[in-house]
């Protein structure tokens with residue numbers, strides 16, 4: 001019943017909580033004072049800088 005030393009490591013890098021590992025985030029585009037939604041735009045995730053991995057602390 002010996003456990004290999006490496007068994008504990010499943011994932012080294014965590015998925016970014018903001019983009020969930022995609023590196024992109026979709027945001028709603030709003031225009032005017034009524035903030036009318038005109039569509040969605042995919043943008044670069046600023047949390048992980050597009051890498052999709054959670055930044056190391």
Ligand SMILES: [Zn+2]
Pocket residue numbers: 016017018019020021022023024045046047048049050051052053
């Ligand atoms: Zn991200």
